[in-house]
Amino acid sequence: MARLNRSAPVKVEPLIRPGDAGAGVLHFGLSAFHRAHQAVFTEDAIVRGGGDWAIVGVAPSSHAVLDALRAQEMLFSVLTVDGPDADARVVGVFDSVLHAGSEPGAVLRRLADPAIRVVTLTVTEKAYAPGSAVLDLIVRGLRLRETPLALVSCDNLHGNGSRLRGLVGDALDDPDIMALLSFPGTMVDRIVPATTPATLDRVESLVGARDEAAVAAEPFSQWVMQDDFAGGRPAWDLAGAVLTADTAPYELRKLRVLNGVHSALAYLGALAGAPTVDAALALPGCHAAMERFIASDIAPTLTELPVIPYGEQVLRRFANSALRYRTLQVAGDGSQKLPQRLLGTVADRRAAGAVPSYAALVLAAWIRFVGGRADDGTALPLDDPLAGSLRGASPSRALELLSPGLADDAPLRAEIDRWLRDLERHGAAGVLAAL
Ligand SMILES: NC(=O)c1ccc[n+]([C@@H]2O[C@H](COP(=O)([O-])OP(=O)(O)OC[C@H]3O[C@@H](n4cnc5c(N)ncnc54)[C@H](O)[C@@H]3O)[C@@H](O)[C@H]2O)c1
Numbered sequence: 001m002a003r004l005n006r007s008a009p010v011k012v013e014p015l016i017r018p019g020d021a022g023a024g025v026l027h028f029g030l031s032a033f034h035r036a037h038q039a040v041f042t043e044d045a046i047v048r049g050g051g052d053w054a055i056v057g058v059a060p061s062s063h064a065v066l067d068a069l070r071a072q073e074m075l076f077s078v079l080t081v082d083g084p085d086a087d088a089r090v091v092g093v094f095d096s097v098l099h100a101g102s103e104p105g106a107v108l109r110r111l112a113d114p115a116i117r118v119v120t121l122t123v124t125e126k127a128y129a130p131g132s133a134v135l136d137l138i139v140r141g142l143r144l145r146e147t148p149l150a151l152v153s154c155d156n157l158h159g160n161g162s163r164l165r166g167l168v169g170d171a172l173d174d175p176d177i178m179a180l181l182s183f184p185g186t187m188v189d190r191i192v193p194a195t196t197p198a199t200l201d202r203v204e205s206l207v208g209a210r211d212e213a214a215v216a217a218e219p220f221s222q223w224v225m226q227d228d229f230a231g232g233r234p235a236w237d238l239a240g241a242v243l244t245a246d247t248a249p250y251e252l253r254k255l256r257v258l259n260g261v262h263s264a265l266a267y268l269g270a271l272a273g274a275p276t277v278d279a280a281l282a283l284p285g286c287h288a289a290m291e292r293f294i295a296s297d298i299a300p301t302l303t304e305l306p307v308i309p310y311g312e313q314v315l316r317r318f319a320n321s322a323l324r325y326r327t328l329q330v331a332g333d334g335s336q337k338l339p340q341r342l343l344g345t346v347a348d349r350r351a352a353g354a355v356p357s358y359a360a361l362v363l364a365a366w367i368r369f370v371g372g373r374a375d376d377g378t379a380l381p382l383d384d385p386l387a388g389s390l391r392g393a394s395p396s397r398a399l400e401l402l403s404p405g406l407a408d409d410a411p412l413r414a415e416i417d418r419w420l421r422d423l424e425r426h427g428a429a430g431v432l433a434a435l
């Protein structure tokens with residue numbers, strides 16, 4: 001079958017074609033999530049509101065997606081999957097792509113280019129640290145900047161806008177340039193697993209061309225953002241994004257409920273041998289356990305938005321059997337993710353004098369997971385920047401690596417130890433079934 005490109009005969013035409021709109025957004029991280037989320041919102045915004053807002057994508061290190069997009073003249077597909085149903089869309093919103101490692105000069109020129117008025121990022125939690133290569137490159141480019149620009153973190157971090165502002169401000173140390181910049185907070189949400197060969201085959205049959213940059217995603221997609229764009233923005237509101245003064249309540253609810261439960265399913269599921277999130281949720285007792293985790297531990301820490309109906313919706317989304325999100329993918333980088341997703345819940349419940357038992361179970365499952373063996377003895381991979389220290393660490397040391405002082409909380413520690421004994425004795429499936 002022919003490769004997707006601008007002249008390939010396809011069954012699904014893109015809503016816009018590369019070149020129809022000039023470049024206005026520079027995006028770092030050609031992640032699966034970016035392609036299924038911001039790229040789609042931005043294409044819809046251009047269709048409904050016009051403007052030169054096509055995306056220049058920057059790959060921080062890997063060449064794979066960049067090469068595929070270049071081979072396909074910037075076209076790629078998004079497969080929306082819902083149980084047995086699937087629908088494909090071809091997206092033409094990319095203007096061009098650059099490789100940060102081998103084309104840093106071109107990236108710096110784009111960061112200084114007045115046509116670029118928004119920079120977005122999906123660079124994973126671990127890149128938000130002083131000295132990270134991608135932030136260093138961005139700061140080098142910002143030193144050349146003379147016109148207003150918004151920098152928008154689209155990663156799963158609480159207070160992502162202020163976090164990025166702090167890191168950039170410290171590294172830049174230049175109030176005049178900082179005065180040109182804004183850092184709107186955002187809550188981003190669409191479940192987008194890593195692309196598999198089955199995704200590519202399904203896209204091929206629906207689109208009528210081979211697409212090596214395709215992604216699959218659930219139907220649900222949400223983007224809540226603070227309306228603080230120093231250089232203007234695409235008409236994302238016309239594409240369904242929610243513009244609000246304060247994104248914090250949305251971020252907190254999403255991180256603690258959706259991402260917290262996702263990680264719970266990842267660690268418990270991986271220990272029990274469940275390959276995917278939907279399979280973990282289907283383990284006997286698991287759905288009810290997650291409902292209680294949300295109601296008993298998470299909901300009392302969130303007062304501004306309804307939590308229980310949101311949690312029910314999240315569990316329905318996780319049950320989507322077509323997503324096949326691997327538990328091992330969600331389980332990766334736990335040392336970077338759990339502080340965002342779980343430790344706020346733990347801290348708030350401890351401050352209220354309660355011991356969050358389900359959150360303690362998730363911590364125990366993570367400790368057992370980093371130990372490297374599933375309940376049946378199968379080896380588990382550990383993809384984490386702290387892997388070298390975590391492998392072979394005692395429970396106290398693992399908790400200390402996650403957050404200094406966590407292991408010293410005696411009531412919490414007793415609950416984690418109780419779960420560790422239960423997991424050792426009965427396995428994760430046995431523990432869930434008995435809850
Ligand atoms: N997949 C989802 O369902 C989803 C949903 C909401 C938010 N997100 C956010 O998007 C991010 C990407 O997720 P994905 O599932 O698409 O993963 P992915 O593996 O497709 O993409 C990861 C991206 O991060 C970049 N990256 C990795 N390590 C980096 C580093 N140290 N410095 C700079 N860049 C780095 C990679 O180059 C790649 O572009 C997540 O970390 C998360 O914060 C993902």
Ligand SMILES: O=P(O)(O)OC[C@@H](O)[C@@H](O)[C@H](O)[C@H](O)CO
Pocket residue numbers: 125156188189190191192258259262263329330337
């Ligand atoms: O993308 P990560 O690796 O930070 O986390 C894995 C998932 O929990 C996450 O991507 C969710 O699918 C997503 O946040 C849903 O919007």
